[in-house]
Structure formats: structure tokens, C-alpha cells
Amino acid sequence: MSLLLVTTALSVVMLLVLSSLTRSEVAGIREWKQANLMAVVALLLFAARGAVPDVLSIELANALYLGTITMICAGFRRFLGLPVPWRLLAGGALGALSGVVFFHYMVESAALRIVSVSIFHGVVCAAIGIAVRRPAEPRLRYPFAFTRCAALVLALGHAWRAGFYIVDAYQPYSLLEASFYNLVFFAVGTLALPALTLGAVMMANARLIAASAHAADHDHLTGAASRRAFFAFAERELARAERRGSGLGLLLVDADHFKRINDTFGHGVGDLVLRDLVERTQQVIRKIDYCARLGGEEFAVLLPDADSRTVLAVAQPLRAALERAPQVAPGAGRVAYTVSIGVAMLEPGENVAGLMARADAALYAAKAGGRNRVEVADAPEKPGAPPPDGLSGSPGARA
The missing domain is CATH 3.30.70.270 (Reverse transcriptase/Diguanylate cyclase domain)
Structure with missing residues (x-):
């Protein structure tokens, strides 16, 4: 519960930071803001498990959280000037959500619900890591490297999480149980968004600084050096x-x-x-x-x-x-x-x-x-x- 509340607070902070960059005209800011807004609502619904109907704390919460990684990916693609594969992302998110619904109402298995969600999150994180390549501009290299490494590490974490839970798919499991392994895997799932958003903010800030430096070092009319x-x-x-x-x-x-x-x-x-x-x-x-x-x-x-x-x-x-x-x-x-x-x-x-x-x-x-x-x-x-x-x-x- 503490981890959920801390992650929610981090998402609120990231939302405020991204809001300060809204007028910068950096591509991807809008999608990253939407992702963090959905994450705040989803995390609060997860925290309310048992106090609100399951359809809210399970189906709606997971749907929103699948939307967060979808919008994060869309934001990175737009930032990098790449086309956003909306149909592929939407299809993957709907497939993962279908798994959540199936393993809730048809075959009860909380572990397999986690597997369904983790597979989608892992694939999207891997796609982000592959898309964020080493830039030519030296000022951008560290934030790009941080984001790429964070995305790939999170992809491995989600793969490990899915593999772990698929082994004991039908064992009783509670979202908020206090076991060590659950805490570790829960952290992988909930801290992914703040980590990727931090990378996004670092990349956006580095690009703004690089653009300012370029403007200072170049004549705006001819493009020659100043x-x-x-x-x-x-x-x-x-x-x-x-x-x-x-x-x-x-x-x-x-x-x-x-x-x-x-x-x-x-x-x-x-x-x-x-x-x-x-x-x-x-x-x-x-x-x-x-x-x-x-x-x-x-x-x-x-x-x-x-x-x-x-x-x-x-x-x-x-x-x-x-x-x-x-x-x-x-x-x-x-x-x-x-x-x-x-x-x-x-x-x-x-x-x-x-x-x-x-x-x-x-x-x-x-x-x-x-x-x-x-x-x-x-x-x-x-x-x-x-x-x-x-x-x-x-x-x-x-x-």
C-alpha cells in the first residue's frame, strides 16, 4: 500500500513537471501527461482493492494502466519523429485486457492476470528501448542512454515477472500481500512509469537546452554560425x-x-x-x-x-x-x-x-x-x- 501511494505521488510530481513543459512545443509531452494522469487514477483504484467493486479495482484499473504504457510509448515515438503504431498498440492493450477479464470471470487466476499485463508492458518497454537510439548530439547522449537502459531493464523485469507467475498460475495470490517477491514484482510494475517519465523529462530538457545552444550559436536568418x-x-x-x-x-x-x-x-x-x-x-x-x-x-x-x-x-x-x-x-x-x-x-x-x-x-x-x-x-x-x-x-x- 505504501509503494502504491508513493508511486501515485511520483506520478503526480511527474505530471506537474510535464505541465511546466507544455508550452515548449516538444513533441510527446501531451502523451506523457495523459499517461501520468491515467496512472494516478489507476494506482488509486489498485489501492482501493476490496473497498470498491472488483470491476473498478481490476478491470478499469488494469485498462487505465495498460493505457499508460501505450501513451508513454506513443510519446516517445512522437518525440523521436517516428510514426505511432496506434492499431498495434491498441490491439496489444485490448488483448492484455481480454486476458484480465478472462482470468477474472471465466477462470479465476490473479497470477495469469499479471502474466497478461506483464507481457504487454514488457514488449512495449522493449520497443521503447529499441527506438531510443544513441543520438549524434553530445548533449542528448546521457538522457537517451538512461531512458534506453531503463526501458530495457524494465522489459527484462516484466519478462521475469511473467515467467515467475506463470509457473504457479493457480496458486492463491493477493495483490497487496506483503511477501518479498510480491514487493519486488509490484515495484517493477508500478515504478516503470515514473522511471520512463523521468527519462522522457530528461530527454525533453536536453533537447530544449540543445535547441537554445544552437540558437545562440547560429544566425537565425542564414543558419551560419554566429x-x-x-x-x-x-x-x-x-x-x-x-x-x-x-x-x-x-x-x-x-x-x-x-x-x-x-x-x-x-x-x-x-x-x-x-x-x-x-x-x-x-x-x-x-x-x-x-x-x-x-x-x-x-x-x-x-x-x-x-x-x-x-x-x-x-x-x-x-x-x-x-x-x-x-x-x-x-x-x-x-x-x-x-x-x-x-x-x-x-x-x-x-x-x-x-x-x-x-x-x-x-x-x-x-x-x-x-x-x-x-x-x-x-x-x-x-x-x-x-x-x-x-x-x-x-x-x-x-x-
């Missing part, structure tokens, strides 16, 4: 390049006459041009390269493990690819645009700010030289040396 994420990545790559003695290149890419595009076609088309720029850039650069939007129409591409030849082999094709006029919007026609690119290679002892400053100067030179071109930055100035010709202008004069 300025903050770029500088964090650049610092890590700089440290790695210094440790390994490898090359590190930087491209600063700026759309030419972007204001003219906005004024001529509207800001909606301008946004589509920026998206197109990022999409084409991702197609040209290497998989290990890192593309970010620094602001406005200016983008950066960091190239780890690259020498000057590799960097130019990326920069020149990128400029050529972006020169082609794309069809960016229905009715807008072909909106031609070009980019200017400033290239800089990391020099010994240089920091990210210095690398950015030289690439920015090269970009300014590309703008001043007629746009739609690639300019390579000079090596850092030595102390006391005069600035190189053509690079002393203000970057703010860039069009």
Missing part, C-alpha cells in the same frame, strides 16, 4: 594550430553593393541573397571549415589545417560560385550579386584579432580594387616599419 560562436571556435583553432604547428587561414567575405539590392528588390530579397550566399559557401568550402555571419552582409570562413595554397584554392572558386546569378525568389527574377574576399594566413605569434585585422585590410583592398575579387593580406608589420601602400585607408570607407 559571431560569438565564430570567435570561440577561432580561439580554439588558434591554440590547436600553435600546438601542432599547422596552418590556419581566414576568409572575410562581403556582398558587393548589398544596399543597392535591398533598395532595388526589397529587404525580403536581400535576406534570400544572404541565405543563398551561405548555402553556396557551404557547398564550396571543406567540411572542416567554419562559416559564420559576422554582421550585416559580412561573413567569415575559418580554414583549419590549411596552407596558403589551400586557402586560395577555396577562396577563388568561392568568389566564382557566388558570381553566378541565382534565382532567389519567385517573381524577383535572377538577382545577380558578387562578393569581395579578403584572405589572411595566421603568422607566428599572431592572435585572432591580428588575423582578423589583416583579413579586413585585404577585404578593404578588394573593395577599393573594383570588388568581385580576392585580395591576400600582407604579413604583419614589423615594429617601426611604415604601413604598406594601399592598406592605410579606413575600413569604414568600404561600400
Whole structure:
């Protein structure tokens, strides 16, 4: 009785926790809430065995509890983006409930009623464990692993429970008897829902955190990395390049006459041009390269493990690819645009700010030289040396 009441309290707590996630738009929350609501009613009916008619404490209670594992499974399937096999789940639940009814009214056997219910619960738990696979996102791995292990352990527990009771199917048995084995198997049956719900909450919370981190690290318009994420990545790559003695290149890419595009076609088309720029850039650069939007129409591409030849082999094709006029919007026609690119290679002892400053100067030179071109930055100035010709202008004069 104490275990029933504790489990009921846990289900109420899980219901309140899930209610706090209702507005998060995480798929599966609704089904998990419904499962815990049904569990609260079912557990109270189980606890009332002997005080209420058997049809309530046996048939209705078991029907509701079969519904809980059904809805839990449906919630996980929706969360994972998988189709919910409603007919299969409903058929299995009805089959298990039919066993409960048969072994209550036709052939009295409380043990076989447990077997009927345990088989369905075990199969569904196994299905959940199989469906919850290892995710690619590191933030999701622990909650997914916890849920998968919990589901598979519960499946084994239900199989053991069914096997145990089928051996002594016709021995007298009471739901609330105080024997050790009954307590263990009762815990397997009643604590399954809180354990799976805990896994569901952990998975939902991890996905929300991952989504928030992704939003913070990516530009919402183009999908490129954000300025903050770029500088964090650049610092890590700089440290790695210094440790390994490898090359590190930087491209600063700026759309030419972007204001003219906005004024001529509207800001909606301008946004589509920026998206197109990022999409084409991702197609040209290497998989290990890192593309970010620094602001406005200016983008950066960091190239780890690259020498000057590799960097130019990326920069020149990128400029050529972006020169082609794309069809960016229905009715807008072909909106031609070009980019200017400033290239800089990391020099010994240089920091990210210095690398950015030289690439920015090269970009300014590309703008001043007629746009739609690639300019390579000079090596850092030595102390006391005069600035190189053509690079002393203000970057703010860039069009």
C-alpha cells in the first residue's frame, strides 16, 4: 500500500513537471501527461482493492494502466519523429485486457492476470528501448542512454515477472500481500512509469537546452554560425594550430553593393541573397571549415589545417560560385550579386584579432580594387616599419 501511494505521488510530481513543459512545443509531452494522469487514477483504484467493486479495482484499473504504457510509448515515438503504431498498440492493450477479464470471470487466476499485463508492458518497454537510439548530439547522449537502459531493464523485469507467475498460475495470490517477491514484482510494475517519465523529462530538457545552444550559436536568418560562436571556435583553432604547428587561414567575405539590392528588390530579397550566399559557401568550402555571419552582409570562413595554397584554392572558386546569378525568389527574377574576399594566413605569434585585422585590410583592398575579387593580406608589420601602400585607408570607407 505504501509503494502504491508513493508511486501515485511520483506520478503526480511527474505530471506537474510535464505541465511546466507544455508550452515548449516538444513533441510527446501531451502523451506523457495523459499517461501520468491515467496512472494516478489507476494506482488509486489498485489501492482501493476490496473497498470498491472488483470491476473498478481490476478491470478499469488494469485498462487505465495498460493505457499508460501505450501513451508513454506513443510519446516517445512522437518525440523521436517516428510514426505511432496506434492499431498495434491498441490491439496489444485490448488483448492484455481480454486476458484480465478472462482470468477474472471465466477462470479465476490473479497470477495469469499479471502474466497478461506483464507481457504487454514488457514488449512495449522493449520497443521503447529499441527506438531510443544513441543520438549524434553530445548533449542528448546521457538522457537517451538512461531512458534506453531503463526501458530495457524494465522489459527484462516484466519478462521475469511473467515467467515467475506463470509457473504457479493457480496458486492463491493477493495483490497487496506483503511477501518479498510480491514487493519486488509490484515495484517493477508500478515504478516503470515514473522511471520512463523521468527519462522522457530528461530527454525533453536536453533537447530544449540543445535547441537554445544552437540558437545562440547560429544566425537565425542564414543558419551560419554566429559571431560569438565564430570567435570561440577561432580561439580554439588558434591554440590547436600553435600546438601542432599547422596552418590556419581566414576568409572575410562581403556582398558587393548589398544596399543597392535591398533598395532595388526589397529587404525580403536581400535576406534570400544572404541565405543563398551561405548555402553556396557551404557547398564550396571543406567540411572542416567554419562559416559564420559576422554582421550585416559580412561573413567569415575559418580554414583549419590549411596552407596558403589551400586557402586560395577555396577562396577563388568561392568568389566564382557566388558570381553566378541565382534565382532567389519567385517573381524577383535572377538577382545577380558578387562578393569581395579578403584572405589572411595566421603568422607566428599572431592572435585572432591580428588575423582578423589583416583579413579586413585585404577585404578593404578588394573593395577599393573594383570588388568581385580576392585580395591576400600582407604579413604583419614589423615594429617601426611604415604601413604598406594601399592598406592605410579606413575600413569604414568600404561600400
